[in-house]
Amino acid sequence: MRIRAARPDELTELQEIERAAGELFRGIGMASIADDEPLPVAVLGEYAEDGRAWVAVAPGERVAGYLLADLVDGDVHVEQVSVDPRFARQGVGRLLIEAAAGWAERVGAPALTLTTFADVAWNAPYYRRLGFAVMPDETVGEGLRAVRAHEAAAGLDRWPRVCMRRPSAG
Numbered sequence: 001m002r003i004r005a006a007r008p009d010e011l012t013e014l015q016e017i018e019r020a021a022g023e024l025f026r027g028i029g030m031a032s033i034a035d036d037e038p039l040p041v042a043v044l045g046e047y048a049e050d051g052r053a054w055v056a057v058a059p060g061e062r063v064a065g066y067l068l069a070d071l072v073d074g075d076v077h078v079e080q081v082s083v084d085p086r087f088a089r090q091g092v093g094r095l096l097i098e099a100a101a102g103w104a105e106r107v108g109a110p111a112l113t114l115t116t117f118a119d120v121a122w123n124a125p126y127y128r129r130l131g132f133a134v135m136p137d138e139t140v141g142e143g144l145r146a147v148r149a150h151e152a153a154a155g156l157d158r159w160p161r162v163c164m165r166r167p168s169a170g
Contacts, residue, residue: 001092003099006053006066011044014055014066014082021082028120030159039080044068047079054099056083056092067096069103073141076104076168078114097130104168111165115147118160132164139165 006014018038025033038044047053047068056065065083069076078100083092097112104112114132116123124134140148140163151161 072143
């Protein structure tokens with residue numbers, strides 16, 4: 001498995017990966033998450049053009065997962081990470097997070113942040129294993145608060161969510 005920049009010809013494939021990964025939520029009573037549409041190709045294209053989209057590539061150039069990143073409050077914010085369920089439990093997510101950490105170091109960002117479901121096994125508990133910690137509310141910056149407000153407006157707060165952070169050096 002290797003990590004590289006996402007290419008424009010892969011953007012619809014990224015959408016399909018997000019849909020497939022989202023289906024896992026249906027099995028735990030979170031059907032509205034499974035039904036949520038992925039980001040439009042135009043938005044994915046902006047991430048790719050800006051160098052903020054990475055893919056994990058399996059042998060044969062098959063995309064196994066992807067990660068999108070933003071800069072929020074001076075940190076690299078993991079906006080989206082999705083792994084094709086056929087490649088689950090093979091370290092794909094970890095590789096993508098480490099690629100984002102490498103980018104954070106290159107741009108001088110001290111940490112990675114993300115928002116995630118607190119009680120979903122492949123969300124907050126998984127990220128804890130990768131070195132993330134839940135951020136105390138008083139440490140959440142204005143930009144990350146805006147991300148959370150957008151998520152709440154989209155209905156994600158029907159289930160407990162948390163902001164998490166880890167040093168970019170891992």
